[in-house]
Amino acid sequence: xxxxxxxxxxxxGIGGVALARALLRHGIDCHLFEQASAFGxxxxxxxxxxxxxxxxxxxxxxxELQRIxxxxxxMVGFNWESAEELFRTPLKESFPQVYGAEFYHVHRxxxxxxxxxxxxxxxxxxxxxxxxxxxxxxxATAIFADGRHFQADLIIGADxxxxxxxxxxxxxxxxQFTGHMCWRALVPVEQHPLPFVGPYAAFWMGPKAHxxxxxxxxxxxxxxxxxxxxxxxxxxSWTEPSSTEELLGAYQGWHENLIRLFEQTDPEQTxxxxxxxxxxxxxxxxxxATLLGDAAHPMLPFLSQGAAMAIEDGYVLAEALAHVExxxxxxxxxxxxxxxxxxxxxxxxxxxxxxSYHLSTPEELRKRDEAFREAQKKDPNAVGIRxxxxxxxxxxxxxxxxxxxxxxx
Numbered sequence: 001x002x003x004x005x006x007x008x009x010x011x012x013g014i015g016g017v018a019l020a021r022a023l024l025r026h027g028i029d030c031h032l033f034e035q036a037s038a039f040g041x042x043x044x045x046x047x048x049x050x051x052x053x054x055x056x057x058x059x060x061x062x063x064e065l066q067r068i069x070x071x072x073x074x075m076v077g078f079n080w081e082s083a084e085e086l087f088r089t090p091l092k093e094s095f096p097q098v099y100g101a102e103f104y105h106v107h108r109x110x111x112x113x114x115x116x117x118x119x120x121x122x123x124x125x126x127x128x129x130x131x132x133x134x135x136x137x138x139x140a141t142a143i144f145a146d147g148r149h150f151q152a153d154l155i156i157g158a159d160x161x162x163x164x165x166x167x168x169x170x171x172x173x174x175x176q177f178t179g180h181m182c183w184r185a186l187v188p189v190e191q192h193p194l195p196f197v198g199p200y201a202a203f204w205m206g207p208k209a210h211x212x213x214x215x216x217x218x219x220x221x222x223x224x225x226x227x228x229x230x231x232x233x234x235x236x237s238w239t240e241p242s243s244t245e246e247l248l249g250a251y252q253g254w255h256e257n258l259i260r261l262f263e264q265t266d267p268e269q270t271x272x273x274x275x276x277x278x279x280x281x282x283x284x285x286x287x288x289a290t291l292l293g294d295a296a297h298p299m300l301p302f303l304s305q306g307a308a309m310a311i312e313d314g315y316v317l318a319e320a321l322a323h324v325e326x327x328x329x330x331x332x333x334x335x336x337x338x339x340x341x342x343x344x345x346x347x348x349x350x351x352x353x354x355x356s357y358h359l360s361t362p363e364e365l366r367k368r369d370e371a372f373r374e375a376q377k378k379d380p381n382a383v384g385i386r387x388x389x390x391x392x393x394x395x396x397x398x399x400x401x402x403x404x405x406x407x408x409x
Contacts, residue, residue: 005029005326008142008152010130011159012039014046014108015293015310017116019158021059022318024119031150032119033128033142039116043269044184045216045223046108047201050099050391052308055315057101058396064114069104070215072200077372077384080206083255087372087384091201094381099391105201105223107216111307130159132168135287154328155289156317158310161278163295169286175276175298180354182301183226183247183272185265192219196257203385204258207360209251211258212304222261225301226251227275229358242272275300277351280344285332292317297343302353303387305346312395313339319398334402346390353385 005028009016012034023030048056048069056065073093077086091103129145133155140155142165157165166173193199197213204211209228216223228250244267251258278298284291293310316338320331359365375382383391 005154005321005328006152007031007321008033008140008150008155010133010142010155010157010165011163011293011295012036012116012124012126013158013160013293013310014112014115014307015295015314016158017112017119018055018059018311019156019292019314019317020119020123021115022315023321024123025059026318026322028318028321030123031152032124033130033144033150034124034126035129037126039112039124040109043186044108045186045214045221045225046106046111046307047214047304048104048106048111049304049308049387050095050101050103051393051395052311053101053104055311055395058315059115061114064117065104065106068110068114068218069106070218071102072105072214073198074200075103075203075384076198076200077203077205078255079369080204080209080211080254083257086203086205086369087376087382089376089383090381095391098381100394103201103391105214105216107221107223108307110217130157130164133157133165133289134168135289138288140288153288154321154332156292157289157295158292158314159295161276161294161298163291165289166291166295169289169291170281170283173278175278178275178277178300178354179229179231180227180275180300181230181232181272182275183224183242183250183270185224185247185262185270186216187222187224187261187264187266189215189220189222194222194261196260197222203357204255205357205359206254208358210357211251211254213258213261224261224265226262227301227354227357240272241268242270243267244270246270246272275354278347280340280347284336284340288328290317290332290335296339297347299343299347300350300354302357303346303350303385303390305350305390309343309346312393313343315395316398320402323399323402338398338401342393349386 007030009032075089132143134141141151201214212225244265284296292313317335320334324330
């Protein structure tokens, strides 16, 4: 019965294309609507941690991920000023054994390309800006800005932090500005590795700020994510222009390795955005519509899990729809029961990391750094950012946990 369903996916980002790929592998008919004129992702890096890699391999993308990705040797925490090591977690050699999959760094556009490559052109409509969703008994209808409608057995909002689908189902939320802003930039690399950027995921922690750097594109570029606290309101957008000078000005006095890297950023490819916090939602689904990825659980980037959670969502929702053979209320119940507790905890833990990364008093720093060292003594594989529970999760075993009897509240 499941292949008789008609599914509409609103949004063609990472989560939307991951869902479409997963549905089509089960023979479930779906159509994806994207407001842009073509597929494309912003020029930024993304960490594919073992929990996401397990899903990508289950979707048949293991070899492609190996082709586009970079395998960092370790995750290393540094003092912002002295470059003293705070922790060092081995990744390349140990993670496949400890967590069942590798830890990759990839470029978002490359990841999006391998996820979307096998989606037939006739299953995608571009230039389709969704403005809302209406619900009827047994169906849902997506409404688009040009007057088009698409009626389906299920509409899924994978349409990001400003989701029109979420607004239609649950009203507009009011995210809170965290007082943090973030820069992103990409530095091309002619010869890997650079003498001042090691082949690892680097977490530089300083007073009221931190910086994460890592290689992408097989070592051909370095991705920069730099977060600092500010009283100024910054747009919640990934494409607000900034500059090399503004980035350097925010990190005066930081270690010379970071300054040398920042000096090589392209002023026209350096962007900033404000970090806004959203509380976990108590429910995602209403009638024959539900949410996925940032539309369901927008989260702060401090655990690097936004894309990973969307990929997990897509896989689990497809498995739920296939598992219950067309019983959409049961599928949505199974989906939410599996996903909401996990994504809610990631949201809350990411919020907490925004505090612990930015400690500024000597006593706070001493206690935090001592905790890093003690954890490493007890377990050489201890993850400095305390994300072991995230990496150990395996979405590909979700069917073992589904309850096909319960229905959504």
